[in-house]
Amino acid sequence: MRIAILLFDRFTALDAVGPYEVLSRLPDTEVVFVGRDRGTVRTEGGGLGLVADATLDEVSRPDVVVPGGPGQSEHMSDGPLHRWLRAVDETTVRTTAVCTGSLILAAAGILTGRTATSHWLALDQLSALGVSPSGERVVVDGKYVTAAGVSSGIDMALALAGELVGEDTAQRVQLGIEYDPRPPYDAGAPDKAPAEIVAALRQRSRFPRSRAV
């Protein structure tokens, strides 16, 4: 199994690295970070550079993980990235996205008529792109698997691992990364966080017109 994780300028680090940490531990699986060019790609804020080890066209018939992040908004028009996504999607076993990465897949026409999720602030952007939004943390529709915001890529990747290589291996990976989460607060979803925090994040987001969730 070969999995390409897409990097683009101003992606969100954990969107990409959460799935990497799980998927890179699967047997007979190669995970490759790909970008328009080889070399360093910077996260939102610029504080971290990850290395794209291959260009889009250098990886043959991969499965794909598309992360999100503020840079997503630069990739909503047709062009080489969308053409690459549509081309690899023809042969993927799974085509996946984390956070606002699903908006890129949707804009490329890959999710049309399907159900998907995204960051809670971006859910109704999916509707505008012809995709049925779901508030679930991980959404599976055929071979298309999407995860909610940022940290949800870990849950998505473990679910994928279970489907692709079996529950035993998925549980082995979960124990290996000691994924027994204990958030110190219960504020990780808009229906759990204090209303003023939800409102503040919405006001600061790049999706201000989104409906209240």
Place this chain on the structure above:
Amino acid sequence: MRIAILLFDRFTALDAVGPYEVLSRLPDTEVVFVGRDRGTVRTEGGGLGLVADATLDEVSRPDVVVPGGPGQSEHMSDGPLHRWLRAVDETTVRTTAVCTGSLILAAAGILTGRTATSHWLALDQLSALGVSPSGERVVVDGKYVTAAGVSSGIDMALALAGELVGEDTAQRVQLGIEYDPRPPYDAGAPDKAPAEIVAALRQRSRFPRSRAV
């Protein structure tokens, strides 16, 4: 606040990027990835390169996050890294580690007589280094904060955020990264995973002499 996240060859990606994703979102906080040299540092397995943007000595008076990973075993002897850790520890607000990063801090003499945690497979290595091991997911002993295996760095960083800048901000970050975890399996700790999976991981680990947990 300035926070240095240490990179070394064959570190574990999520150990470093989990805390980064939380801490880089705190107000007035600069997070810098540091290494012995500037440039690309490869994770265990080599599948991902992160960029060290500064050498150890180029970051003035930072707080520090030490990740773990297989490369930890190369950093258990006194030398420039231990000297740097001891020097920055003199002025840190918090000195922290994720996973087997705590073994590096312990080997540098920084945790002597204190209580700390580590990856579940490495807990009794702490004892051998004069540190009291704790099976808690996040352990706070004075200004020393340690987290269990790999994914626990996210929980640690949110707890740190709450202490350093307040619960409101920590909850805002948690909602921003939609950290409302839903692991598809309940196998993330050795007392929860099937016994044969625990045994298999222990047998394959680099800590085969550790006691059964």
